[in-house]
Structures are given as structure tokens and as C-alpha cells.
Amino acid sequence: MIIEKIELENFLCYSGNVELKFKEGLNVVIGDNGYGKSKLYDAFYWVLYDQTFSSELKRFQYTKETKSNLISDKAKFEVENGRINSRVSITFLNDRNQDCYTLERKYSVNKINGETIESNDSEFIIWKREYLYSKSRIVSDEEEKKRILNNIMPVNIKDYLWFQGEQVESIIDFNNQDTLTKAINVLSNIKRYDEIKEIAINCVKAVNNEYDKEVKRLSKDSDKSESLSSQKEIINRKIETQLDEERELKKNLARAEEKINEILTKIDDASKIRDFQNKKKNAIKNLESLTNELEIEQIGFHRKMFKNKWLLKGTTFLHDSYSKLYDEYVQEKLKSETAEIIKSEHLKELNKKLQSRLPINVPEPIHVKRMLQDEWCYVCDREAKKGSEAFEKIESLLRIPESEDIKNKVRNFDFSLDLKKLYHVSLGLNQWIQNIDDNINETLLKIRDLNLKIRDIRNELEKIEEDIQKIISVTSLNPDEANNILSTYYIQKKYEDDFREKLNNLNQTLELNRQNLSSIEVELASLVTGTIPEYLTAKKQILRDFEAIAINTRERVFDKLIIQLENEANIHYSEMTTGNRSTKGQIKLKRKINGNYMPEIIDSDGNTLLGTNTSNLIMVKLSVIMAIISAKSDSGENYTLITDAPTSVFGEDYTFGFCKTISKVYKQSIVMSKEFYNNQKLRNELLTNHEIKIGKVYTVIPTILESERSNRNNLITQVHALN
Amino acid sequence: MTKDEILKSYLNDPLFQEMDYMSKEKCEKIQFGESSGVKLVEIIKLAISGNIDRESEQITLRKILSYLNK
Structure with a gap:
């Protein structure tokens, strides 16, 4: 069946009545972001499934949730009183017998004085026209409705035929291993073979029971046979349990392998990022340590002014001056002491002389002063005129004790020891001062060295950061993700090893149980007397x-189906990736340990290509989907592909290859695309290239741009046919 | 896929050929509606018919087992 047309009335941004006719081949609806392409996809989806996609909630919503939001704002604004309908109908044509079906969904509201009264649900009608010129009739039988819907779009293949760009990833989910197997099951006859296999297995179980009963009946030792049969039953149960365990282990092992494979492409990048992160961490640690050391050195530099006596730098001349002065002082002191000794000797001499004339302090000074005052010596009772020898002699008697006091005074101010000590200190310091320059140089060199090291580490850090940013931009992995990948990898690797070991152990136990079972069967057979019926x-x-x-x-x-699918997928993959220059490889549907198949990209030597770009991976998925659909078409079943922005997830250079391929695979496809909106060259190629079987091409353009759409009351979406 | 096509897929299996129930030439000529005279082939046909006609597995099983009692 192909879609002949879709008619919209006041549906979302399509106010008024809009009709788009379609033909066999590739039909394209072109529009920029926010122009109404997805709303058109919603229109198709709404008719069949009563749901529209909410881009805010990122999920489909039923009419009972969206209600009057389904109706164009312009239609709601213009009607003050009355009924407003939102209606979409799709006409399907069976090109074999000319049967025609129109599927119509309608939602209405009533407006009374500006107040909107919403209905709860939509109405769904199927019109059927059996012959080209006959009149259409409404299909009222629910069973017939279901049958028609299933013919138009079988539930099990809907996901492969109607999808939005962002859903491509999940249609065949590389993380969910059995999606491909399920798809193959749904779209092929393999299920029949599974069911026949199940019948055969159950037949064997039944005949084994029948046979065992006969063996027991003919036994010469019924007790032993009974016991052996019980043992056999126990072992059989064990084997069944172990087979369940084996399946579970294989499933887990395959899951672990898959997770490893999934991140294997990223493990090198993640390791590089982690290595860089570690380098960065070490560099930061070194930088901190050096910065601390420098800070200590800088603080120490000021302290050393005092601690290492750098303040004394250039003061050796003071020591020289002091030394000279000190020498002079010592000389002077020696001289003075010598003079003192001479003077003392002289005094001693004088005293000796005085002693011969008068005893010391006789007469007492008071009498001496009286005699000097009277200018008369009362000792010898004669005149002693001032200035005379006698006067002077009397006067000298007063001076002797006085000279002794001065000497004592001089001795009280003797600093020679301190000056000597100072000299020695100065001598020691002088030695130190001579080394100050070396000490300062040494410290300055150390600081310079530290600064150089810090500069080097800062440069190194900048380089590391640059490398990290580079690898992050190339791999789209941030450091946290890289760490997660690595830890997941090591965890899954551990699981893989554990599961493999358990599986090996289980296989050994299974083998042992099977051997035991055979022995029991042999033993049971040996107990049989007579003959087991030949027919049995x-x-x-x-x-x-x-x-x-x-x-x-x-x-x-x-396996044959897989090979066919693989070959078919590779044809589509090769066509779709023609315009792209990156490494493409070939699709290989690889069998996993649990019997499931997963697509992989391999090189010409059969090695798995790691690090394949995301667009190519999505292409692999699309190729497999198309291969499945091709297989289905071969059996005479044709369905229309309806897809919204399928190429949005990969680069523009894949667009044309994609269109070419789908025009071959699908009898009819309706693609909503923005790639042809801005790229005029691509649009021309689409309309003129003979390799594409082109249907109808439309552009959709809103009267108000999305950015200026605060008021949608005048919003109309205009549809123009380009061919 | 027709019953004949499914039957052929079983008869063309290398394992079936190894079992030597029927010659290759005979296998190629065989028609689903005609009796082959080979019990294994007949029970495969019973299983295929049961599956195509949406018969319950138990009924097909019983048909096969009783066919082999003959």
C-alpha cells in the first residue's frame, strides 16, 4: 500500500486546510528547523496512533493529554463562538487491487463566549472504497478496522518504517544485544523454525519417557531399575538446571563482552586522557612543591639579611678602621701605662725623699693650708713667702694624696678588655663578611633555579592542558567520562574473566553428568530381559x-539469513556512505557467545575497526534496517517509510547517498528534511538526479518565524510543491 | 514461505543427507502433498503443517507420536 495523500485541517501549526499528495518513490518535505516538518510527521503518527511527540517532554502524548493544544492557535483565536475541528486524514491506496482506505482522526472543541470546552478524546474513522469508482463506506466492524490497520502498518515493523532521526540509535540498540536478533525474527520466517525445533525437542522428551517406561517394565531387577531411573531423573534435573545456568552465564558473558567492545573504541582515548590527567596532577604537585620552596626561599631571603648578617655586606672597611684605631689605642695604652709606671717610680722616689724630711701627712693638711695662708712655716718657724721655695715645698705637701686619686679614677674607666673583645668579634665578622657575597649568590642562584623550574612546569602544564583539550575535542570525552570508561572497562574485564571461568567449570560438571547419565542408561539397558519393541x-x-x-x-x-542480511546491508552501507571520505569498512554481523548477532564494522582483513565515526555507526544501523525491509519487500510486502529528519544525526555529505538508497529500498518514502532547505545544490540534485526515483517534493514555510512566535494567533504554515 | 519451501530447507540440510533417509534426487522431486514413504520426512511435514495452520503444539506432538506408533 502506498500513501496517496494527507489532508490536514487546523492541526497544530497547519491552520486552515492543507493537502499534500504523494507518489511512489522518494517524497521529500523540505523546511528549516521550526518550520513544521515534525508537526507533519506528528500528523501521520496522530492518525494511526492517537499520539503526538512532545519535544519538551521527549515522549509521545495521547490526545487526552494534549487536548486543545492539537488545534491551530489561529483557528482557536478566530472563533469566538462555535465548534473548532482539528482533523487529519491519510489516504492509502492498495496498488494491487485498487482498494482505497482513508484513515481519519478528528478532535473538536467548543468555544462559548471565548471559553473553550474541550473534548476528552479524538474520533477515529476508517473509510473504505473497494473499487476504483465505487463509493467509500465507513468501516464500523472493530475487527476489520484492526485488520486494515495491521495491513497498513504491522505493529512489529512499525519501528523500522516510521521513525524520527533521534530514534535511529534506539531502533537497533548496540547496547541491547538481542535487538538485531529480534528484528530478524520479526521480519523473517525464522520463528517457524524455532517453533518446529521446539516441537522436535518435546517429541524427543516424550519418546524418551515412553522408552524409559518400557525399559523399566522389562527389567529383571525392578528395584535396581527403579533406583537407577531415580538417579537418572535427578541427573537430568541437574543437567537442566546447569543448562539454564549455562544460558544465563553465556548471556552475562556476552553482555560483558559487548560492554567491553562498546568501550573498546574509546579505551585508547580514555587511557590517553587519564595519562594526561595523571601528568597534569603530578605537574601540579611539583609546581606546588616548588612554589612553596620558592616562597620559603623568598621569605628566607629577607631573614638572611639578619640571620646570615647580609646587612654587614661592604662593611669590612669598618673593621680595618677599628683595627687601626684599636692598635693605636693599644699603643697609647702601653705608653700611658709605661708613663704611669715611670711616674709611680718617680713618686716613690719623691716619697722617699719627703720621708727624710717629714713623715707623710705630717703636718696635717689643715696646718699646711694655714701655713700657706700665713706664708709662715710653723714647723721650722720661719717665713715662707708666696712664690718662694719654702712656700712651694709646703704647697707640695698638699698635692701628694691628690695624685693618687686621679690614678684611681683613671683605672675606673679602663675599657681595654671590651675594646679587645670588640676587636675579636670584629675579626670574626670580617671573615664572615668576606663570604657574604658567595652566600647571597648561592641563594639568588637557588631562587633563579626554582623560578626556571616553575616556568618549565607551567609550560609543561599548558602543553598538557592543550593536549587534553585537543583529545577532548576529538573524542568528545571529558576526563570524568574517560575515568568512567576505564573503570567500566576494568570491571567488565573482571566480569568477563569470572564468567568464562564459571562457564568452563560448569561445562566440566555438565560433561561429567552426561557421562554419568550414559553409564546409567547402559546399566538400565543391561537389566532388560526380552526385547524392546522394534517400533519404539x-x-x-x-x-x-x-x-x-x-x-x-x-x-x-x-546463518543464511544473516549472510543475506549482511550482504544486503553492505550494499546499502556502501551506497549511503559514498559521499563520505572517512574510513567506512564493511558491516559484519558477528555472532555472540549467547547466539545473538550484533553489527560490527570490519576492515578488508576482517579486523574490527575501532574508533569508527558516529555517523558511520548510525549508517550501519540504517543499513541493517534497510536490509531487513528489503528482505520483507522481496516477499511482496511493501510499506511506506515515513521519517522525520533521518539525516540530522549524521553529516550532510551522507544525505544524498541516504536518499538514493531509500528510493531503491522503499517503494514509497516520505522524508522530512532540512538539509535540502539551505543547500540549493543538494536540492537541485535531488530534483534532477536520475538515480533517485523522485516522488513529490514540498517546502513548508511558516508565516511567522519560530524566534518571533510569541503570538501564534496568525501562524499559518504554507506548503509549496516544487515538482 | 510455502510448506514446500520449508520442507525443502529441512531436506536439503547436510545432516539429513548424512542420515541417508532419502537420496538427494528424491529429495529434490518430493512434493509436500505426496507421501514420501519415509517416516522422518512425514513427521517433518506434520510439524510444518501444524505450524503453518497455527495448530497447538500439543496436538502436533500427539500427531507425530501416534504416527510413529504405526
Whole structure:
């Protein structure tokens, strides 16, 4: 069936009546962001599923949630009193028998004096026209409605046919291993082979029971047979449990392997980022330590002014001057002491002389002074005129004790010891002062050295930071993500090893149990007396063969399907990536340990390509989807692809390859795209390239741009056909 | 996929050929609606018919088991 047209009435930004007709081939609706492409996609979706996508909530909403929001603002604004309808109808045409179905969904509100009364739900009608010129009739039978809907869009393939760009990633989710297997199951006949295999397995179980009963019945030792049968049953139960465990382990192992594979492409980048981070950490640590050392040195520099006596720098001349003065002082002192000694000797001499004339202090000074006053010597009772020899002699008697006092006074102010000490201190300091320059130089060199080291580390840090930024921009990984990747990798690697070890142990136990089972069966057979009916033995053999063939055929058919799918996917992948120059590789559907298949990109030598760009990975998914759809088309089933911005997730240079491919794979496709809006060259190519089977091409343009749309009451979306 | 096509996929299986129930030439000529005279082939046909006709698994199982009692 193909879509003939879609008619919209007051649906979201499409106010008034709008009709878009479609043809076989690639139909494109072109518009920039916010122009109404997604609302058109919503219109298709709403008719079939009663849901529209909320970009704010990032989920689909039913009509009962959106209600009057479905109706164009312009329509609501213009009607003061009355009923306002929002309606979308899609007409499908069965090109084989000309049957025509129109699916219509309607939602209405009533406005009374400006107040809106909302309905709770939408109405859904299917019109059917059986022959080209017959009249359409409403389909009222619910079963028939369901059948028509399922013919138009089978539930199990809807996801592969109607999707938005951002959903491509999740249609085949690389994290969910069985999505591809499920897709293959849904879109092929493999399910039949699974069901026949199940019948064969159950047939074998049934015949085994029948056979065992017969063996027991014919036993010569029924007790032993009973006991052996019980043992057999226990072992069988154990084997079943172990097989369940094995499946679970394989599933877990595959999951761990998948997670490892998934991050394997990023592990090198993550390791590089972590190494850079570690380098940065060490550099920062070094920088801190050096900065501290420098700070200590700088503070120490000032302290050393006093501690290392740098203040005395250039003062050696003071010592020289002092030394000279001190020498002079010592000389003077020696002289003075010598003079003192001579004087003392002289005094002694004088005293000796005085002693011969008068005893010391006789007469007492008071009498001496009287005699000097009277100018008369009362000792010898004769005149002693002032200035005479006699007067002077009397006067000299007063001076002797006085000269002794002066000497004592002089001795009280003797600093020679202090000056000597000062000299020695000065001598020591002088030695130190001579080394001050070296000491200062040494400190300055150390500071310079520290500054150089700090500068180097700062440069190193800048370089590391640059490298980190570079790798972050290339890999789109931030340091936290890189750490997460690495820790996830190590955790999953540990899981992988653990699961593998457990699986090995389990396999050994299973093998042992199977051997025990065989031994019991041999023993049971040895107890049989008489003959087991030939038909039963033959029945058992035939059913075992049936089981083996059913399992083998299922695997073979599935593998064949995988190869076909892989080849088909590679054709699409190659076509879609033609315009892109990056490494593309080839798609390989790789079988996992649990039997599921996952797409991988390999190089010409069969090695997995790591670090493939995101666009290519999405292309792989789209290629696989298209391969599945191609397989479905081969069986005569054709469905329309409706996709909104499918190329938004990959680069513009993939757009044309994508369009070319879908025009081959899908009998009809309706693509909403912005890539052709700005790129006139691409648009011309779309309209003229003969490799594309082109249907209808439209542009959608709103009367008010999204940025100026605070008031949507006049918003109209205009649709223009380009061909 | 028709019943014949499904049957052929089983009969063309290398394992079936190894089991030597039927020659390759005969396998190629076989028609789903005609009796082959080979019990294994007949039970495969019963399983295919049961599956295509949406028969319950238990019924198909019983049909197969009783067919082999003959």
C-alpha cells in the first residue's frame, strides 16, 4: 500500500486546510528547523496512533493529554463562538487491487463566549472504497478496522518504517544485544523454525519417557531399575538446571563482552586522557612543591639579611678602621701605662725623699693650708713667702694624696678588655663578611633555579592542558567520562574473566553428568530381559534425528539469513556512505557467545575497526534496517517509510547517498528534511538526479518565524510543491 | 514461505543427507502433498503443517507420536 495523500485541517501549526499528495518513490518535505516538518510527521503518527511527540517532554502524548493544544492557535483565536475541528486524514491506496482506505482522526472543541470546552478524546474513522469508482463506506466492524490497520502498518515493523532521526540509535540498540536478533525474527520466517525445533525437542522428551517406561517394565531387577531411573531423573534435573545456568552465564558473558567492545573504541582515548590527567596532577604537585620552596626561599631571603648578617655586606672597611684605631689605642695604652709606671717610680722616689724630711701627712693638711695662708712655716718657724721655695715645698705637701686619686679614677674607666673583645668579634665578622657575597649568590642562584623550574612546569602544564583539550575535542570525552570508561572497562574485564571461568567449570560438571547419565542408561539397558519393541526403538531414533535436523536446519537457515542480511546491508552501507571520505569498512554481523548477532564494522582483513565515526555507526544501523525491509519487500510486502529528519544525526555529505538508497529500498518514502532547505545544490540534485526515483517534493514555510512566535494567533504554515 | 519451501530447507540440510533417509534426487522431486514413504520426512511435514495452520503444539506432538506408533 502506498500513501496517496494527507489532508490536514487546523492541526497544530497547519491552520486552515492543507493537502499534500504523494507518489511512489522518494517524497521529500523540505523546511528549516521550526518550520513544521515534525508537526507533519506528528500528523501521520496522530492518525494511526492517537499520539503526538512532545519535544519538551521527549515522549509521545495521547490526545487526552494534549487536548486543545492539537488545534491551530489561529483557528482557536478566530472563533469566538462555535465548534473548532482539528482533523487529519491519510489516504492509502492498495496498488494491487485498487482498494482505497482513508484513515481519519478528528478532535473538536467548543468555544462559548471565548471559553473553550474541550473534548476528552479524538474520533477515529476508517473509510473504505473497494473499487476504483465505487463509493467509500465507513468501516464500523472493530475487527476489520484492526485488520486494515495491521495491513497498513504491522505493529512489529512499525519501528523500522516510521521513525524520527533521534530514534535511529534506539531502533537497533548496540547496547541491547538481542535487538538485531529480534528484528530478524520479526521480519523473517525464522520463528517457524524455532517453533518446529521446539516441537522436535518435546517429541524427543516424550519418546524418551515412553522408552524409559518400557525399559523399566522389562527389567529383571525392578528395584535396581527403579533406583537407577531415580538417579537418572535427578541427573537430568541437574543437567537442566546447569543448562539454564549455562544460558544465563553465556548471556552475562556476552553482555560483558559487548560492554567491553562498546568501550573498546574509546579505551585508547580514555587511557590517553587519564595519562594526561595523571601528568597534569603530578605537574601540579611539583609546581606546588616548588612554589612553596620558592616562597620559603623568598621569605628566607629577607631573614638572611639578619640571620646570615647580609646587612654587614661592604662593611669590612669598618673593621680595618677599628683595627687601626684599636692598635693605636693599644699603643697609647702601653705608653700611658709605661708613663704611669715611670711616674709611680718617680713618686716613690719623691716619697722617699719627703720621708727624710717629714713623715707623710705630717703636718696635717689643715696646718699646711694655714701655713700657706700665713706664708709662715710653723714647723721650722720661719717665713715662707708666696712664690718662694719654702712656700712651694709646703704647697707640695698638699698635692701628694691628690695624685693618687686621679690614678684611681683613671683605672675606673679602663675599657681595654671590651675594646679587645670588640676587636675579636670584629675579626670574626670580617671573615664572615668576606663570604657574604658567595652566600647571597648561592641563594639568588637557588631562587633563579626554582623560578626556571616553575616556568618549565607551567609550560609543561599548558602543553598538557592543550593536549587534553585537543583529545577532548576529538573524542568528545571529558576526563570524568574517560575515568568512567576505564573503570567500566576494568570491571567488565573482571566480569568477563569470572564468567568464562564459571562457564568452563560448569561445562566440566555438565560433561561429567552426561557421562554419568550414559553409564546409567547402559546399566538400565543391561537389566532388560526380552526385547524392546522394534517400533519404539525406531521411533526413538527417528525423533532424535528429527531433533538434530530441526536444530541444525534452524541454525543453517538463520546463518543464511544473516549472510543475506549482511550482504544486503553492505550494499546499502556502501551506497549511503559514498559521499563520505572517512574510513567506512564493511558491516559484519558477528555472532555472540549467547547466539545473538550484533553489527560490527570490519576492515578488508576482517579486523574490527575501532574508533569508527558516529555517523558511520548510525549508517550501519540504517543499513541493517534497510536490509531487513528489503528482505520483507522481496516477499511482496511493501510499506511506506515515513521519517522525520533521518539525516540530522549524521553529516550532510551522507544525505544524498541516504536518499538514493531509500528510493531503491522503499517503494514509497516520505522524508522530512532540512538539509535540502539551505543547500540549493543538494536540492537541485535531488530534483534532477536520475538515480533517485523522485516522488513529490514540498517546502513548508511558516508565516511567522519560530524566534518571533510569541503570538501564534496568525501562524499559518504554507506548503509549496516544487515538482 | 510455502510448506514446500520449508520442507525443502529441512531436506536439503547436510545432516539429513548424512542420515541417508532419502537420496538427494528424491529429495529434490518430493512434493509436500505426496507421501514420501519415509517416516522422518512425514513427521517433518506434520510439524510444518501444524505450524503453518497455527495448530497447538500439543496436538502436533500427539500427531507425530501416534504416527510413529504405526
